[in-house]
Amino acid sequence: MARKKKKKHHDEHMDESWLIPYADLMTLLLALFIVLFAMSSVDAVKFQQLSKAFNDIFTSGTGVMDFSSPMETNGRSDSQNETMIQSKGEVRKALGEKDYKELSAMQERVNEYIEKSDIKDKLGTSLTGEGLMISIRDNVLFGSGSADVLPRDRQVAKEIAALLVMDPPRSIVISGHTDNVPISNSQFNSNWDLSVMRAVNFMKVVLENPALSPEWFSAKGYGEFKPIASNKTAEGKSKNRRVEILITPRTQLNK
Template sequence: MSRRKKKHDEEHIDESWLIPYADLLTLLLALFIVLYAISSVDAKKFQALSRALNEEFQGGTSIFDFPSPMSEREMENLDKKSIEVKTSENAEEDQKKLAEELRKKLDQEELAAIQQKVNTYIMEKQLSDRLETSLSGEGLLVSIRDNVLFHSGSATILPEDYKIVGEISDLLVMDPPRNIIISGHTDNVPIQNSNFGSNWELSVMRSINFMKILLQNKQLDPQMFSAKGFGEFQPVASNETVEGKARNRRVEILITPRSSSQNQ
């Protein structure tokens, strides 16, 4: 009887070790799930998990807290260097802005000197009722009434006005040269002749013919000139009066700032 009992005990193996082993596998599985979750969540979820584990294990330095490898002094020095670099960049940017503002100011002063020269010419030739100037951010604008240069409805410059155009061309000689835009304008009365189908065509041809006469001055660079025609679409006065229509029929010379000349 005792021999049979002993044999039965030998056949029965102690399986108590399976319990901690199963617990260990469960913990490993949970760890892998946590690691996988961490790899696919955003920073906010990561921080929330870190706080939860810290609270669970009653404080201490969490394995998710990555301390800086630099000392506080090194961090302070790094901050100072960052501030110095930023300050240097700001100073360089301020210098560029200051230089640009100074350049624009000098450019406007040069245009003002050209305007004074043109105004002196207008006074000497007693052309104040036919020519006028204005200075703005777009440049120096010289406006010439069409009755100085053309017969009504014509784009051919009057022979007696060739001298005026030649003298104006002398005023446009600059070193270094600037971009100059010639534009033609009309009133709103429809054109009624066989040469032009619209005021637009008339205004374009007037600006081109005027520019051709200017460029007979060999001191001017043709590359710096361009011509435009606006028809009746950019009036400077009301077309309801005779005086307003006379002001709208004009050729304009725009002497541009050097910044515009460089960009073009």
């Protein structure tokens, strides 16, 4: 009896057209991970500040137009930079409505002086929950390694003093800051010493204004320990060498 030939069953040809969109999808995912990795190398501090700002906008009802613009600081901080970014809503809440309005008006006066004197690269302002900050680059007031206010800049110090006349008065804190380059000479053993004396000597010039009382003022020196920029570049070091004037909320005057 003849054997029946078994039919060979050939595997059906598998449709591989699905591999093309799959490969495209994998390529897109790879590109996405590359982008996410690149974003992760962005300055972590600035990313956190930006994240906080957006969170405040979407959770507290603060409008986008209420968010403080870097232009309003007149070049103070990349900061402050370098400093915690706060929305106008946060600052208003921290200061209280009355203090916020008064300090905002004072900031406008100082900014007008900066514009008129064309010294935006030397002075800047920022309004935070701690009060109104006026930052002055050290090359405006002092020579390298010196704590004596330059004769050519005494007039600038006096004009700033006139802007600090308020009725009723506020507590004002003047602080000195340096970069991280060590100093050791016949006058100063450290950057701390230099920063303290710069704050004190600037305050003395300010207090030559008879309308200002010493009881409203205090002086501090932070040396290199409160930078607003990186000390790895000459530009950053220049920003860190500064004198700051903090005009506090009126409620702190009697504390």
